[in-house]
Amino acid sequence: MNPDDILVIGAGPAGLAVAACLHAAGLPYTLVEREAHVAATWRRHYDRLHLHTTRDLSTLPHGPWPTGTPTYPSREQVVAYLDAYAARHGISPRVGVTVEHVRRDGDRFTVRTDRGTLTPRVVVFATGTNAVPVKPDFPDLENFAGSVTYAATYRNPAPYGGKRTLVVGSGNSGAEIALDLAEHGVEVSMVVRGPVHVVPRDVLGRPSQxxxxxxxxxxxxxRDRIVGTVMRLAVGDLSRYGIRRPTRGLNRTIVEDGRIPMLDIGTVRMIRAGRIRVLPAVQRVHAADVTFADGRTLPFDALILATGYRPGLEGVIDGYGALSDDRGRPRVNGGLSGAEGLYFVGYGIAPTGVLRTIAQEAPRVAALVKRDVSA
Incomplete structure (x- = not known):
């Protein structure tokens, strides 16, 4: 079998897991990655980041964590794990290759890249959900005179010392960046646009995962009744600080709205201590201040936009609209996508952990790929 018959796109955790499972199934493949290294996104993440899920529940197929790894590995430890995983399974991607367009042509695909054209029988997308930052639609954002950056490029608090900083967004990245800034003495505020569930990373010593x-x-x-009761006891009522609990249960908001709760690793403590100020939705941005939905206008020197991401596959895959939901994510992950020979791994909402979900999806896709190429 020709390795060019199976194309895996993306050498992050999902692509590496798929490659390892294909290797274990005796299937040669080609893996391409637009960056210069495997695990490029993890290498760029902010310095204080730790895996939000536990080591033992975040193991990729055929790849245990090294002995002595802490329960919640650091960014550097995750990168080292993924590097070692690639080496263990002989994974050598073609780096610096950007996939520009994919379309079905008969019994094969035509895949146009910036390094030439490939014609595989099967394509597995594993590029992750964080490809394209979502730009907020605030009026006059471009007129802000201070610094504006996306969460994807934030590394540490050093550039924000002495600056009144607004983190826009209260997802896991936004909440942890706000915590990082507060812990280093930065005057920080965080926008919480609407009701959000807050879940401690650990409750009574047990990982919430x-x-x-x-x-x-x-x-x-x-599930929601049980979780609601536990969260009322573990987190309490945060409405006086500007955080309201949704009327629907936590799992309902995940399944129906695609909204993952704020995983708290210390942010709530800083909010209660007055070290992180919670503000409502942004209404308008001015040169040196920001107006909020409650009518307040407050001065800021820096904005960090933690407003989410999209996979960015709309302009890449021919006919992708029929395969995706309204958030631009594939409707089916780890299974039959609805397009012959085309698979997706690692794009779904993962309430029990992204790496755990990838570890479940990759072997399923490898088995389906084996069936396809053996037919």
């Missing part, structure tokens, strides 16, 4: 997995066998409304 493990509890989520345990409860996942129950009906969704039963």
């Amino acid at each position: 493990a509890t989520s997995i345990l409860l996942s066998r129950l009906p969704i409304d039963v």
